[in-house]
Amino acid sequence: MFLHGEKDYLRPLPVKRYVMKERKLMTVGKNSYVSLFKHHYSVPKEYVGRRMTILYDADTVEIYCGMNLVATHDRCDIPYTYSWKKEHNLPGHYGPYGKDLEELFKRASEIDNIVLNYLREVERAMQYPPKAFRSCRGILTLEKKYGRDRLVAACACADQKLQYGYQALREVLELGEDADFLPDEEGKVQSNVTFQIPLTHKNIRGREYYRKDKQ
Structure with a gap:
């Protein structure tokens, strides 16, 4: 029955394994950063003061404004340090x-x-x-x-x-x-x-x- 009725409907397994992500809400500070476990991640400067949804796992931090992904970072758990990208800030910010x-x-x-x-x-x-x-x-x-x-x-x-x-x-x-x-x-x-x-x-x-x- 499997060979005659179901085999043709099988699809390949996903290339990437499913990873459970945690979720947290944060407001972007005046310095264009959000904080996760005392480590700071940059977002584009135009989102200062906006409420963000942070989805994270052991390796990656994704930052969303509504349904739009506005920033991604490799996760870092070193407290009181910063992960930032130059393109997240207007020219002259740094x-x-x-x-x-x-x-x-x-x-x-x-x-x-x-x-x-x-x-x-x-x-x-x-x-x-x-x-x-x-x-x-x-x-x-x-x-x-x-x-x-x-x-x-x-x-x-x-x-x-x-x-x-x-x-x-x-x-x-x-x-x-x-x-x-x-x-x-x-x-x-x-x-x-x-x-x-x-x-x-x-x-x-x-x-x-x-x-x-x-x-």
Whole structure:
């Protein structure tokens, strides 16, 4: 019966397996993002303030306005970070930040390439140009309070610890953790610096020298 009556009506199985999706309603913020589990996804700027339906599974995030699909992203569960696409925003939306970041990079290169490289790592870690700009700008202001040598040393220290951002660098300076990276009176920096072994040299000021309670 199957061979004579049903076989001819069979169709191929779907190429893609059916995947169960979850659904969530969100309003687009003023920065053109919606949030899902504390991670932020961009949508076209014209949808700011609109109510969106988010369909998501383990791999993909789809964002709908009514029945229209307006954005898709690979899912990312890293909290407080951003997934964005340049085409989602009008020309110039990130332009000023990109231009201003280049100005900050130019200033950093005039201080030391160590500072420049650190700021580029901050930009990469932040993933969101406005946030990266604020962090990099704050880092450069630390030169006025702590001086150029300490800023360079702090960037080297924080980079070795893989800690990127204004708060991370300020903490290094406040705790005096940059002291091991400062040059001695001959302009030399201790090679193979480690955090476990304190340096003892008459020309190198230890980190205790910079602690607040020493002042």
